[in-house]
Amino acid sequence: MMDTVKSFRGYGKVDPLEEQAFKRKTRRQIIILLVSLVVLVAIVIGVVVGTVTHQKNKKDDYVPSTSAAQSLKAVCSVTTYPDLCYSSISSVDNSNATADPEKLFQLSLQVVQDSLLKLSTLPHEWINNIHDDPLLKKALGVCQTVFDDAIDATNESISSLNVNDGDKLLTLTKINDLKTWLSTSLTNLDTCLDSLEEINATIVNDVKALMKNSTEFASNSLAIVSKLLNILSDFKIPIHRKLLAETAGDSGFPHWVGAADRRLLQSSSNPKPNLVVAKDGSGDFRTISAAVAKIPKKSKTRFVIYVKAGVYNEKVTLDKSLWNVMMYGDGKTQTIVTFNDNFVDGTPTFETPTFAAAGKNFIAKNMGFKNTAGPNKHQAVAFQSGSDQSVFYQCSFNAFQDTLYAHSNRQFYRECDITGTVDFIFGNAAVIFQDCNIQPRQPLPNQFVTITAQGKKDPNQNTGITIQNCVMAPLDKLTVPTYLGRPWKDYSTTVIMQTKIGAFLQPEGWTEWVPNIKPPSTIFYAEYQNTGPGSDVTKRVKWAGYKPRLTASQASKFTVGSFIGGRDWIPASAVTYT
Numbered sequence: 299m300m301d302t303v304k305s306f307r308g309y310g311k312v313d314p315l316e317e318q319a320f321k322r323k324t325r326r327q328i329i330i331l332l333v334s335l336v337v338l339v340a341i342v343i344g345v346v347v348g349t350v351t352h353q354k355n356k357k358d359d360y361v362p363s364t365s366a367a368q369s370l371k372a373v374c375s376v377t378t379y380p381d382l383c384y385s386s387i388s389s390v391d392n393s394n395a396t397a398d399p400e401k402l403f404q405l406s407l408q409v410v411q412d413s414l415l416k417l418s419t420l421p422h423e424w425i426n427n428i429h430d431d432p433l434l435k436k437a438l439g440v441c442q443t444v445f446d447d448a449i450d451a452t453n454e455s456i457s458s459l460n461v462n463d464g465d466k467l468l469t470l471t472k473i474n475d476l477k478t479w480l481s482t483s484l485t486n487l488d489t490c491l492d493s494l495e496e497i498n499a500t501i502v503n504d505v506k507a508l509m510k511n512s513t514e515f516a517s518n519s520l521a522i523v524s525k526l527l528n529i530l531s532d533f534k535i536p537i538h539r540k541l542l543a544e545t546a547g548d549s550g551f552p553h554w555v556g557a558a559d560r561r562l563l564q565s566s567s568n569p570k571p572n573l574v575v576a577k578d579g580s581g582d583f584r585t586i587s588a589a590v591a592k593i594p595k596k597s598k599t600r601f602v603i604y605v606k607a608g609v610y611n612e613k614v615t616l617d618k619s620l621w622n623v624m625m626y627g628d629g630k631t632q633t634i635v636t637f638n639d640n641f642v643d644g645t646p647t648f649e650t651p652t653f654a655a656a657g658k659n660f661i662a663k664n665m666g667f668k669n670t671a672g673p674n675k676h677q678a679v680a681f682q683s684g685s686d687q688s689v690f691y692q693c694s695f696n697a698f699q700d701t702l703y704a705h706s707n708r709q710f711y712r713e714c715d716i717t718g719t720v721d722f723i724f725g726n727a728a729v730i731f732q733d734c735n736i737q738p739r740q741p742l743p744n745q746f747v748t749i750t751a752q753g754k755k756d757p758n759q760n761t762g763i764t765i766q767n768c769v770m771a772p773l774d775k776l777t778v779p780t781y782l783g784r785p786w787k788d789y790s791t792t793v794i795m796q797t798k799i800g801a802f803l804q805p806e807g808w809t810e811w812v813p814n815i816k817p818p819s820t821i822f823y824a825e826y827q828n829t830g831p832g833s834d835v836t837k838r839v840k841w842a843g844y845k846p847r848l849t850a851s852q853a854s855k856f857t858v859g860s861f862i863g864g865r866d867w868i869p870a871s872a873v874t875y876t
Contacts, residue, residue: 325506336788371384371399376525377518378757386515399522400527404459406519410483411452413512418445424501433497441490441505445527447684448486450481451514473523473759477685478728480520480602481575481759482706486724487513488755488787491706493646496677524758559624559689559870568626570753571604574680581606586625586635595619605665607632613639615654618684620657627665630694630715630734636668640675647700658707660685661871662693669689669697673719674743679703683727685810689871690714695815697722698741704729708862712873717773721751723763724786728862730764732876737773738780738802747776748809750783752790757820762791764856767876770801770832782810785817785843793824793848795857799832807838819843826853 316714343615370391386409387402421442428435455476487509494502522529573589574581582602583589589603593616600622607628614635616623616770627633637652639645653667660683664825671678680697683690686707693713695702701718704725711731716723719741723731738747749770754761763783772780780802783792808823810816824836835846845852858864868875 315376316777332445335867337398341739345630351612359434366391366395369399370402373399373402373522373529374477374518376529377521379514380516382511382514383518383522386518389624399526399699403519403522405442405458405519406515406522407452407456407459408511409514410480410519410874411449411456412826413515414445414449414452414483418822421445424817425745434494434499434501435495435500436521436644436649437493437644439516440493440646444486444489444512444648447618448483448512448516451482451486451764453477454630455483455519465786471863471866473526476523477520477758477760478708480516480523481533481726481728481756481761482598482684482686483516484513484759485521485706485753485761486758487516488726488753489648493648496647517758520756520758523807524760547598567602569602569624571602573603574606575610576606577608577610578606585612585614586610590616590620593620593623597622600624602626602774605635609634612637613637614654615651616655616657616660616685617655618658619662623655623657623667624661624663625821626661626663629664630666630692632666633664634666634668638669638671639678640669640671642869643671647677647679647703648682648705650677650700651679651703651729653680654682655688656683657683658686658688660688660864661691663691664693666694666696668695669701671696671697673745683707683709685709686779687867689868689873691871691873698739706761708867708876710858710862710864710868710873712875719747719786720745721748721786724751725761726753726755726761730760730766730856730858730864731768732766732858732860734768735764735772736767736768738776739773740776743778746778746785746809747780750780751786751794752792753786754791757789759789760861762793762822762856762861764791764859764861765794770803770830772802776802779809781803782807783823784809784811785821785823786811788818789820789822790817791822792797792821793826793853794828795826795848795853795856797833798830799828801831803832805834807841808841808844817843819841824848824852 301705338372339595351682370387371386374380377383383406389406390405390408397403421438425438426436440795458475488511491502491506494505570647573583573592575583575586575589577584586605596619603623603625605625605627623875625671635653637651641647648867650667650669652680667681669678669680677700678697680695682703682705683696684705684707688709690711692713696717698718699720699722702716704723704727706725706727709727709729711729711734714731715735715737716738717739719739735825736749738749739748750763753764781804782794819842823843854860858868864875
């Protein structure tokens with residue numbers, strides 16, 4: 299270019315051809331310069347936009363400020379078994395790069411599931427090696443059942459986290475669901491030991507040792523999700539407002555009872571059934587079990603069975619694959635299901651129920667359930683529920699010892715009659731009884747009566763028994779000491795509130811599980827605003843874990859909305875609640 303300029307300027311005139319060539323070349327250079335400038339500006343804008351976006355994402359997304367190891371240590375610090383938590387999650391986090399507490403929780407669930415799958419193969423092997431002990435075989439059969447149920451509850455937890463990219467928020471409802479399902483996994487594991495202990499099996503300690511890892515892994519996962527909001531806050535991770543501001547809607551009921559189910563329960567006319575059961579042959583089937591066999595698996599819509607008046611002498615089981623079943627009768631004294639399986643004759647308590655429901659969202663209305671084995675046969679369950687978000691309306695449950703087994707998950711009973719002797723409302727569900735008639739009855743001469751026996755074993759389980767707005771009055775003349783309950787496990791939780799208690803009650807109110815040995819201070823037993831001659835708390839037990847009086851704020855934690863998330867699901871059943 300310098301030569302061209304020199305030629306152009308060195309002479310007093312310009313050659314026309316040379317001038318045209320020069321202009322063309324200069325024009326190309328200007329175009330190249332402009333294009334380069336545009337590219338440079340685009341790059342600068344890209345860098346600026348990228349930086350701003352990165353800064354915005356830093357506000358919206360979790361960017362760990364600590365190493366993965368430090369994050370894992372912090373998460374595990376809230377668990378009951380922190381060393382096991384750290385080593386087990388590290389073993390499945392192969393890259394050792396996960397620092398997000400929510401992802402660490404997901405890994406903890408994987409650890410639980412892997413352990414339970416291995417554990418579930420053992421009962422079958424044990425049973426095959428036993429030849430002369432039918433009671434032990436049956437107890438191990440219970441272990442096989444509840445191990446499988448624990449796997450299902452953990453699967454439910456894992457599946458609930460596998461959502462679309464646009465729906466990754468852990469809402470309060472989902473956190474409560476996870477706490478429930480993990481609590482249920484632990485309850486199922488503990489039920490295996492209960493079945494072995496009630497027959498004094500010599501292998502119980504060996505089985506307990508083999509279950510140790512699964513139990514502790516599940517306990518750790520439950521602790522993590524129970525403390526998750528605190529963990530996120532400690533890590534200064536922004537908590538989406540949906541977590542804190544989630545509402546249950548304006549229905550006044552739990553989310554798990556939808557509008558259609560509310561109509562089913564509240565309507566003065568009964569819903570049109572899918573199947574009808576009638577002893578006289580006027581329906582589709584003569585037995586309830588025959589109708590149950592026709593229920594579709596895992597139905598997403600409500601399947602209704604109407605059971606006409608009559609006494610149905612049969613054992614009925616709705617297994618965990620039967621979802622959204624509603625069964626109604628002609629009244630709790632008109633449509634009766636009865637059987638007589640019992641512990642004394644060789645059946646584990648878990649398998650004695652006349653009627654058992656495990657599939658989620660079960661509803662029973664206007665029916666009676668009995669176990670007629672009698673007081674001499676000891677444990678004999680009339681009804682057992684492990685159905686999550688199950689509702690029982692205007693039903694009756696009649697037996698002696700262990701009448702109603704509220705085994706696990708979330709349950710609600712309204713305007714029901716429950717009659718029995720020893721521990722006749724028991725289990726480890728999160729369960730509320732409202733406006734019910736609770737009727738202790740005369741037991742064997744050498745027995746006393748205990749209304750409740752609650753089985754919470756882990757401090758983070760969201761389980762317990764609430765009895766609210768009920769009436770406690772004896773079915774017949776009571777001549778033995780009668781108590782509100784006794785604590786079955788180390789964290790037993792029972793609250794009696796706003797209930798009318800008759801004069802039958804011992805002044806102490808409660809009694810020990812083992813006579814003369816005070817329960818641990820970790821139990822939570824309480825009373826609130828009860829009435830009647832039996833409600834005087836001045837002579838109640840002096841246990842560290844017993845609260846003779848609660849504040850309104852403390853009591854509210856055990857109501858339908860708070861304790862079982864009732865506002866979210868009970869409305870769909872059409873059952874009203876307080």
